[in-house]
Amino acid sequence: MKKGLLVLLSSLVLSTAAVSNENSAKGLNVLVTAKETQTQMMAMVLSTMALKQNKEVNVTLCSDAGDLAVKGMESSTLKPQDKSPKMLLEGLIKQGAKVQVCPLYLPNASKDESVLLEGITVAKPAEVAARLLDKDYQNISY
Secondary structure (H helix, E strand, O other): HHHHHHHHHHHHHHHHHHHHHHOOOOOEEEEOOOHHHHHHOOOHHHHHHHHHHOOOEEEEEEEHHHHHOOOOOOOOOOOOOOEHHHHHHHHHHHOEEEEOOOHHHHHHHHHHHHEEOEEEEOHHHHHHHHHOOOOOEEEEEO
């Protein structure tokens, strides 16, 4: 009886470890369209936290959030860090996050790729869709 209980307990421990590894995402896909500074900031904070956990981060900026990708465009600072979403976005790029603007942003804002911050490119819809459908990534949208 004790041997059977020990085998059952060992199996349970091993299966729990296997399940927890299956639930560990390879990375995070973050879609940001919000105009609100606090909402943009939360997207950047969570992206930063994912990078700190050694996860890949892919950020796609669309609509009003695309302004974060433009040189010279300001974003308001927020407490308690006294930083802006744009400051955190630049930090994400330096830490290896892949940041893109959706392909509709630039032509509809009467801009071209020359206005984008260094490290930001124009997204290819097929690649973004493939990342969003990849089971190894979690998706969040703001």
